[in-house]
Amino acid sequence: MSAQPATGSHDLLIRKARLLDRDDICDIAIAGGRIVDIAAHIGGAAARTVDAQGGLVTASFIDPHFHLDKVLSRNYVGAISYQEAFARAREAKRNFTVADVEARVCRALDLAVAQGIGRIRTQVDVDFATRLVSLEGVLRAQERFHNLIDLEIVAFPQEGIVTDPEAPALLRAALGMGATLVGGLPEFEHSLEDQRTHVRTIFDIATERGVPIDFHCDYTDLAPYKTLEMVADMTVERGYQGKVTAGHCCALAVYPDEEAKRVIDKVRAADMSVTILPIANLQMLGGDGATPVNRGSSRAKELLAAGVNVCAGADNMFDIWFRFNRMDPVDTAYMTCLSTGMRSDAEVREAFDMTTSRPARLMGLADHRAGIGGRADLVVHSAANLVDMFRNLPGRRVHIKNGRLVGGVEGSVWTAR
Numbered sequence: 001m002s003a004q005p006a007t008g009s010h011d012l013l014i015r016k017a018r019l020l021d022r023d024d025i026c027d028i029a030i031a032g033g034r035i036v037d038i039a040a041h042i043g044g045a046a047a048r049t050v051d052a053q054g055g056l057v058t059a060s061f062i063d064p065h066f067h068l069d070k071v072l073s074r075n076y077v078g079a080i081s082y083q084e085a086f087a088r089a090r091e092a093k094r095n096f097t098v099a100d101v102e103a104r105v106c107r108a109l110d111l112a113v114a115q116g117i118g119r120i121r122t123q124v125d126v127d128f129a130t131r132l133v134s135l136e137g138v139l140r141a142q143e144r145f146h147n148l149i150d151l152e153i154v155a156f157p158q159e160g161i162v163t164d165p166e167a168p169a170l171l172r173a174a175l176g177m178g179a180t181l182v183g184g185l186p187e188f189e190h191s192l193e194d195q196r197t198h199v200r201t202i203f204d205i206a207t208e209r210g211v212p213i214d215f216h217c218d219y220t221d222l223a224p225y226k227t228l229e230m231v232a233d234m235t236v237e238r239g240y241q242g243k244v245t246a247g248h249c250c251a252l253a254v255y256p257d258e259e260a261k262r263v264i265d266k267v268r269a270a271d272m273s274v275t276i277l278p279i280a281n282l283q284m285l286g287g288d289g290a291t292p293v294n295r296g297s298s299r300a301k302e303l304l305a306a307g308v309n310v311c312a313g314a315d316n317m318f319d320i321w322f323r324f325n326r327m328d329p330v331d332t333a334y335m336t337c338l339s340t341g342m343r344s345d346a347e348v349r350e351a352f353d354m355t356t357s358r359p360a361r362l363m364g365l366a367d368h369r370a371g372i373g374g375r376a377d378l379v380v381h382s383a384a385n386l387v388d389m390f391r392n393l394p395g396r397r398v399h400i401k402n403g404r405l406v407g408g409v410e411g412s413v414w415t416a417r
């Protein structure tokens with residue numbers, strides 16, 4: 001694909017594009033940050049033209065669950081086991097400075113924008129160890145990437161609520177500084193009663209400020225963990241249906257089938273969304289030294305079948321929790337297929353939607369779609385279909401944000417043949 005400046009009535013013309021819901025090759029016209037026309041051939045010139053060369057054009061990627069504040073921080077503590085993670089993460093966090101968080105987040109966002117991520121819902125630790133330092137660093141990076149990528153910030157009490165009495169006041173302060181959601185981690189508490197207090201306190205803060213909630217639930221393969229059910233119950237009790245997301249929900253996969261169905265029905269009745277984190281959880285869940293059976297991706301298929309909006313995010317990159325990742329949502333979609341057993345064409349499409357249209361629905365972005373009237377937040381791929389995209393062939397991408405080219409990837413290989 002290539003882009004040339006010219007002059008004309010549209011801001012941007014994408015020529016020879018393929019869309020997921022159309023069989024033919026078409027042109028896409030963009031003006032005022034919107035898609036204004038899609039047709040077999042659109043005449044005239046534009047201020048700028050991108051030749052898609054028959055590649056797919058899709059809505060840009062949205063990551064519904066990522067920890068930007070901790071990104072690229074693994075070097076602070078070296079290689080460790082899961083068991084050591086909490087204590088060592090706390091130690092690392094104490095060393096964070098605003099400038100250091102800002103610099104690491106900027107490096108991650110450069111990758112994200114290049115790969116075609118238009119929006120990230122990022123969890124940011126707000127607790128006694130980092131206080132508001134991590135948040136300030138993320139806010140500075142957000143300012144630097146204004147117009148390139150949108151961030152939704154979740155104030156996340158990683159050190160608990162009962163176990164960290166400073167957390168409630170810090171969460172309220174974070175919501176006044178730029179966080180627009182509150183998070184939670186009830187399983188971190190030491191007793192069921194403390195878990196309930198944790199969930200109740202988060203709902204108190206959310207209802208007081210009128211913000212949605214994005215909980216971490218049951219990041220474990222131990223069946224006794226039931227914080228997803230606890231959150232679903234309280235969502236209905238508080239009348240907060242449609243405003244609550246639960247991430248991970250790994251324990252759901254190890255409940256007996258009948259038990260899992262009962263919890264899924266509650267999640268559906270609470271109109272909750274669920275975010276799976278297949279890349280991180282494939283590595284971190286289960287096995288205890290042996291090959292894991294639980295793949296860490298909750299019960300994505302059963303949740304979808306029940307009508308739950310299930311999204312897929314990347315969670316971490318080179319931090320205490322996960323040592324790999326390169327901010328490519330195609331990896332997330334691909335790993336979703338592998339970890340959840342999505343094999344048919346329709347399921348491959350579903351896995352892709354879990355990184356684009358489903359998180360858009362989670363965030364209330366009705367116009368995030370590659371159709372007339374949709375926002376011009378798009379990715380032009382060199383792959384002509386999703387399977388080739390997931391194969392991640394020496395792929396090229398152009399990322400368009402609000403009708404403007406903001407980043408891209410140029411892939412190439414060479415041999416001596």
Ligand SMILES: [Zn+2]
Binds near residue numbers: 065067123216247315
């Ligand atoms: Zn997380």
